[in-house]
Amino acid sequence: MIVIPARLASSRLSEKLLLRAAGKSVLQHTYEAAKRASVADQIIVAADDPRIVKEVDGFGGEARLTDVNCQSGTDRIAEIALLHEDVDIFVNVQGDEPEIDPTAIDAVAELLQQRPDADIATAACPIASMSALEDPGCVKIVMGDAQRAIYFSRSVVPHVRDGGAETLLGAEPTIFWHHLGLYAYRRDFLLWFATQPPGKLEQVEKLEQLRAIEAGKQIVVASVLPAARGIDTLDDFREFRDRVEGA
Known part of the structure; x- marks a missing residue:
């Protein structure tokens, strides 16, 4: 649904x-x-x-x-x-x-269907510019193996200790991911989420998906094409x- x-x-x-x-x-x-x-x-x-x-x-x-x-x-x-x-x-x-890509909806739902280990699936696309990377309104995902989300932040993450983040834009494998606000949830997760208070990290970053990360829930990420801007x-x-x- x-x-x-x-x-x-x-x-x-x-x-x-x-x-x-x-x-x-x-x-x-x-x-x-x-x-x-x-x-x-x-x-x-x-x-x-x-x-x-x-x-x-x-x-x-x-x-x-x-x-x-x-x-x-x-x-x-x-x-x-x-x-x-x-x-x-x-x-x-x-x-x-209003300009959401229907294939992105399908990709997120199908990924959750394919991953019984995951509680949530969401979507991301590579970040292509420094202006987007440095924009707090562009939420970043730190990705691990098997399409797992490790962390979400409004800051530039991962931090490039030696500088030169711009040289990594467009590199393979992708380092900087833009999180898109599209989710698929299992019903059991939703019923759990509605009973939980906001987490510490969630309150700092103002990102509710961190409530799931803090509690050890598994979030997997579908790579999709860049999305049109919302209203x-x-x-x-x-x-x-x-x-x-x-x-």
Whole structure:
């Protein structure tokens, strides 16, 4: 099952999911992109506001109102998971990713299906520029063997002690990985996650996946093509609108 957690009151761009481009809301564009993935039998929008539910009903999708006090999108998905004992894997597609690649959704879900040792699968692509590497908004993954995530950080990791990080960009094997906010979870993991307090590292980096790392959960990473930027700011939305409307 693909679940799209949808929070109306975004801190950086309020009600961005309802902004319209080419006659459709950002949320509808995301829903339709997710629908093009082949792996899921069902898509549900986990909403925090009746206006989101009304929007989804309006374009013929399925939505469920979740607790307005959920602390994260993962908590919203856990609430959906409680209601679906028959579903083994839940894929988290962010509602503000209208240009998400459906093949990336498939890659993450299929990787978790193939790895019974893993609790979560996520996605990453190689970092190609120093500006991205040094941007705290670009979350980095330190990768181990067998596609395992060792750590996530907003800092430049791994640190190149002798300098010259720019010479390693584009090198093989890839050293610097950009984490993309796309996840597949096992149902048991979601139910565990919803009962756990934030971890120490999570509170420092403000990255909820570190809660799983601290607890010894296994995260595996699918390598995918670079993703289109999500909608965080008004400029992001305007650029997306220009692309889909052909401006």
